[in-house]
Amino acid sequence: MSRVWNFSAGPAALPEEVLLQAQEELLDWHGAGCGVMEMSHRGKEFTRIIEQTEADLRELMGIPASYKVLFLQGGATQQFAQIPLNLLAGRSADYIVTGAWSEKALKEAQRISPLVRCAANTKISNFTRLPLADEIKLDPFAAYLHVCTNETVHGIEIPAQRIADTGVPLVADMSSHILSRPVPVEKFGLIYAGAQKNIGPSGLTLVIVHQDLLGMAPLNIPTVMDYAVMAENGSMLNTPPTYGIYIAGLVFQWLKRQGGLEGIDTVNAEKARILYESIDQSGGFYHNPVAVDCRSRMNVPFTLAAPALDSVFLTESKAAGLMSLKGHKSVGGMRASIYNAVPLAGVQALVDFMNDFAQRKG
Amino acid sequence: MSRVWNFSAGPAALPEEVLLQAQEELLDWHGAGCGVMEMSHRGKEFTRIIEQTEADLRELMGIPASYKVLFLQGGATQQFAQIPLNLLAGRSADYIVTGAWSEKALKEAQRISPLVRCAANTKISNFTRLPLADEIKLDPFAAYLHVCTNETVHGIEIPAQRIADTGVPLVADMSSHILSRPVPVEKFGLIYAGAQKNIGPSGLTLVIVHQDLLGMAPLNIPTVMDYAVMAENGSMLNTPPTYGIYIAGLVFQWLKRQGGLEGIDTVNAEKARILYESIDQSGGFYHNPVAVDCRSRMNVPFTLAAPALDSVFLTESKAAGLMSLKGHKSVGGMRASIYNAVPLAGVQALVDFMNDFAQRKG
Numbered sequence: 001m002s003r004v005w006n007f008s009a010g011p012a013a014l015p016e017e018v019l020l021q022a023q024e025e026l027l028d029w030h031g032a033g034c035g036v037m038e039m040s041h042r043g044k045e046f047t048r049i050i051e052q053t054e055a056d057l058r059e060l061m062g063i064p065a066s067y068k069v070l071f072l073q074g075g076a077t078q079q080f081a082q083i084p085l086n087l088l089a090g091r092s093a094d095y096i097v098t099g100a101w102s103e104k105a106l107k108e109a110q111r112i113s114p115l116v117r118c119a120a121n122t123k124i125s126n127f128t129r130l131p132l133a134d135e136i137k138l139d140p141f142a143a144y145l146h147v148c149t150n151e152t153v154h155g156i157e158i159p160a161q162r163i164a165d166t167g168v169p170l171v172a173d174m175s176s177h178i179l180s181r182p183v184p185v186e187k188f189g190l191i192y193a194g195a196q197k198n199i200g201p202s203g204l205t206l207v208i209v210h211q212d213l214l215g216m217a218p219l220n221i222p223t224v225m226d227y228a229v230m231a232e233n234g235s236m237l238n239t240p241p242t243y244g245i246y247i248a249g250l251v252f253q254w255l256k257r258q259g260g261l262e263g264i265d266t267v268n269a270e271k272a273r274i275l276y277e278s279i280d281q282s283g284g285f286y287h288n289p290v291a292v293d294c295r296s297r298m299n300v301p302f303t304l305a306a307p308a309l310d311s312v313f314l315t316e317s318k319a320a321g322l323m324s325l326k327g328h329k330s331v332g333g334m335r336a337s338i339y340n341a342v343p344l345a346g347v348q349a350l351v352d353f354m355n356d357f358a359q360r361k362g
Numbered sequence: 363m364s365r366v367w368n369f370s371a372g373p374a375a376l377p378e379e380v381l382l383q384a385q386e387e388l389l390d391w392h393g394a395g396c397g398v399m400e401m402s403h404r405g406k407e408f409t410r411i412i413e414q415t416e417a418d419l420r421e422l423m424g425i426p427a428s429y430k431v432l433f434l435q436g437g438a439t440q441q442f443a444q445i446p447l448n449l450l451a452g453r454s455a456d457y458i459v460t461g462a463w464s465e466k467a468l469k470e471a472q473r474i475s476p477l478v479r480c481a482a483n484t485k486i487s488n489f490t491r492l493p494l495a496d497e498i499k500l501d502p503f504a505a506y507l508h509v510c511t512n513e514t515v516h517g518i519e520i521p522a523q524r525i526a527d528t529g530v531p532l533v534a535d536m537s538s539h540i541l542s543r544p545v546p547v548e549k550f551g552l553i554y555a556g557a558q559k560n561i562g563p564s565g566l567t568l569v570i571v572h573q574d575l576l577g578m579a580p581l582n583i584p585t586v587m588d589y590a591v592m593a594e595n596g597s598m599l600n601t602p603p604t605y606g607i608y609i610a611g612l613v614f615q616w617l618k619r620q621g622g623l624e625g626i627d628t629v630n631a632e633k634a635r636i637l638y639e640s641i642d643q644s645g646g647f648y649h650n651p652v653a654v655d656c657r658s659r660m661n662v663p664f665t666l667a668a669p670a671l672d673s674v675f676l677t678e679s680k681a682a683g684l685m686s687l688k689g690h691k692s693v694g695g696m697r698a699s700i701y702n703a704v705p706l707a708g709v710q711a712l713v714d715f716m717n718d719f720a721q722r723k724g
Contacts, residue, residue: 004395008402011604016389019397023388027381033366033685035381037563037609040370040686073435073565074586077600081584111582196601201399203435203565203603220473222443224436225584238439239558241565241603242373247399323395324402 005346008324009152009299010176011196013341018250036246041239049242050235053249060252060260063185063208068231070207071245073224076101076175076194079205080108082225083146083171083190084116086217091143094119094168096136098158099127099151100330101173109146119145127154129291130162144169144189150177150296152197153328155288155335157296163187169213177298178206179255180340181265189213195244197298198340200251204244255340264340271338271347272297278351285358303333309361310334320353367708370686371514371661372538373558375703380612398608403601411604412597415611422614422622425547425570430593432569433607435586437556438463438537441567442470444587445508445533445552446478448579453505456481456530458498460520461489461513462692463535471508481507489516491653492524506531506551512539512658514559515690517650517697519658525549531575539660540568541617542702543627551575557606559660560702562613566606617702626702633700633709634659640713647720665695671723672696682715 006013029036032045039046054069063069074082083105084093092115095106103123109116119138120131138145149172150157157177163170169189178193185191190213195204207227214228223229229237258264276295279286279302288295288302304310313334317325327333338347368375388397394407401408416431425431436444445467446455454477457468465485471478481500482493500507511534512519519539525532531551540555547553552571558564569589576590585591591599620626638657641648641664650657650664666672675696679687689695700709 002393002395003390006396006400008396008400008405010601011399011401011403013396013400019389019399023385026385026388027378028365031364033364033683034368034370034375037373037381038368038370038375039373041373041564043370043686073437073440073603075435075600078435078584078586081586085584108585111585194601196604201603201605202403202601203606222440222447222587223470223473224440224443238437239373239556239564241435241563241606242558243563243605244565244603321395324405 004321004323005342005349006323007336007338007342007350009328009335009337010194011202012337012339014200014247015251015254015341018247018254021250022247037243039242041236041242046242049246049249050240053245053252056249056252056256060179060255061183061185061208066211067185067208068211068214068227070209070227070230071235071240072205072207072230073203073241075202075205076173076192077104077108079173079192079207080105081112083192084109084112085221085225086227087169087171087190087213088113088115088143089216091115091141092117092139093144093146094139094142095146096131097121097123098130098148099154099156101151101153101175102146102148105146105148105173117142126289127151127156128289130156130158130294138166140167142168144171146171148173150174150298152176152299152337153301153330155290155296155299155301156294157298158294160184169210176337177296179261179264180268180298182261195248197337200248201244204241204248267344268297268338268340271342271344272300274351275300275336275338275347278354282354282358283362285362286354298339299335299337301327301331301333301335303327306361307332312361313357316357317353320349322350322353366683366685367704367711368685369698369700369704369712371690371697371699372556373564374699374701376562376609377613377616377703380609380616383612384609399605401604403598403604408604411608411611412602415607415614418611418614418618422541422617423545423547423570428573429547429570430573430576430589432571432589432592433597433602434567434569434592435565435603437564437567438535438554439466439470441535441554441569442467443474445554446471446474447583447587448589449531449533449552449575450475450477450505451578453477453503454479454501455506455508456501456504457508458493459483459485460492460510461516461518463513463515463537464508464510467508467510467535479504488651489513489518490651492518492520492656500528502529504530506533508533508535510535512536512660514538514661514699515663515692517652517658517661517663518656519660520656522546531572538699539658541623541626542630542660544623557610559699562610563606565603566610629706630659630700630702633704633706634662636713637662637698637700637709640716644716644720645724647724648716660701661697661699663689663693663695663697665689669694674723675719678719679715682711684712684715
């Protein structure tokens with residue numbers, strides 16, 4: 001077996017410790033006589049798993065008791081519809097568009113209701129900066145304000161200090177940076193994330209929702225999409241994605257061993273620092289277009305000054321054991337996603353390769 | 363490691379060969395340098411996996427080219443809403459209720475539209491038989507007719523020869539017996555199944571739909587729920603449950619090694635034969651209430667004449683390495699789910715235990 005450094009944007013690298021434990025338990029979980037994939041979700045073994053998983057997440061993120069934690073399906077894309085279906089209750093909602101994902105969220109919400117508004121859009125900058133205060137036009141009567149706190153494609157992250165109280169519930173897509181740093185959960189009405197970046201395998205969606213936002217859904221939406229029903233049923237109205245929840249639980253335990261979100265925050269800061277430094281000090285060989293104050297610590301897109309070198313870069317980096325560096329087709333170039341499970345050594349290997357490549361080809 | 367015979371109704375036993383292969387490939391799939399859980403769903407490795415999985419399913423079930431195969435999320439329960447959302451187009455639909463699951467499907471469809479009708483209901487028999495021909499009142503203008511071809515809770519299976527053309531598209535929930543025997547796919551407009559019985563882990567939902575039923579969904583339903591959009595995008599509008607699809611693919615390859623659906627059909631027939639024989643020849647010690655012509659070959663509920671012995675039966679069977687035999691709470695007693703992955707030897711072990719238990723306690 002030979003594992004490589006995996007910079008995939010998602011599904012993405014998982015901690016090797018987690019995979020080794022999953023491998024050991026695959027056919028027999030803790031003497032149960034079968035693996036987690038084969039267990040009834042109503043049995044005492046899986047009940048223990050999901051309860052511990054939720055407890056560990058609550059501890060890691062400091063989730064107040066007034067919030068429900070839901071383990072759902074359908075990814076962030078399903079949430080793009082599920083959020084307005086649950087929260088609009090005939091009202092409007094505001095969306096701030098800062099990249100490809102918040103743009104998709106807005107489009108899907110407008111499919112659900114024509115009352116949904118765009119409160120700000122930085123497309124004019126090619127999504128390389130956050131909106132200025134005077135570019136944001138908020139509706140004080142909106143059901144909620146939606147933001148994407150980390151844009152996976154464009155590599156933009158909203159710093160915590162920019163999260164202000166606007167008087168309406170704040171809804172945030174945190175798919176690609178959840179659990180990468182401490183988050184003031186109490187400032188949000190609803191936080192959601194597809195699992196396939198920092199949580200676990202695809203097919204699991206995490207929703208953290210304040211109890212005051214439950215119970216507003218109309219009676220004709222699909223029952224599985226009603227947050228209140230799912231909360232009442234402990235995410236088990238129907239069979240949940242049990243194996244994904246189990247892997248998420250192993251990831252949460254691994255995170256606790258890394259010192260929790262404070263511990264991983266320190267590592268992530270250093271990983272991002274050395275990668276951006278390599279880009280910025282390359283004398284223009286590499287370029288990241290994002291304003292320094294909102295550069296993502298998780299998704300680092302960059303281009304080569306000579307696009308003719310793109311394919312050489314990809315071939316040579318792959319040969320060097322650096323996987324999935326091709327940029328998203330909408331922005332081109334390269335992208336290194338350096339989620340929690342990519343260790344500092346992996347980013348250092350990437351930086352070493354990039355510096356050497358620039359020296360040889362520059 | 364010591365694995366037991368697992369009679370769970372779902373999530374349920376998986377073939378040991380499949381789990382051993384998954385275990386071996388968990389950290390490195392075919393030299394990719396990472397496991398399947400960690401791969402981009404858009405990469406060439408996962409593309410190969412999903413294409414092979416679909417091809418194997420098409421081969422196993424003999425799915426005509428005029429049908430689309432979709433790998434979705436949300437389970438059968440999400441389909442209970444998704445089907446009327448896609449297919450009603452303002453019309454009514456007929457539902458035949460033969461047990462707990464078709465009853466839930468009807469209730470959810472009526473939440474979506476008040477035009478949805480119950481065309482027959484055998485609750486008066488405590489769901490122990492199929493409706494007689496003159497009990498079924500069909501609407502010739504219905505958008506579709508919905509049936510559940512195997513009722514997991516009540517242990518009722520609709521024999522293939524009872525599937526008649528009624529002039530409207532037939533929609534079938536096959537969650538708990540799909541792939542257990544050959545199926546005349548061309549008689550159905552849409553077949554759906556949660557994966558967690560005969561396909562793979564929970565969190566994956568299979569939909570097989572005739573192309574003529576695509577494109578009728580209104581524009582305001584969630585995009586992830588629109589079959590036509592999912593078909594156009596090869597089930598990858600958003601990130602699919604990649605690991606579940608991979609495991610399903612391993613299960614399909616295992617099924618091909620068992621001689622396909624004809625091969626497993628023979629084994630399943632014998633498994634069901636010896637278990638029902640043990641019940642019927644117990645002199646009333648065990649009892650299965652279902653009419654012989656519609657007894658399920660996958661889910662076998664039975665009661666003990668002396669309910670006081672239930673807990674002793676469960677304790678002793680567990681000690682004998684027979685897991686998850688407790689019946690569904692709504693019907694009580696016991697239930698043995700004997701899906702494809704439970705081999706004849708497992709059912710023989712159960713029968714031996716039951717015969718011995720009856721002799722000792724009867």
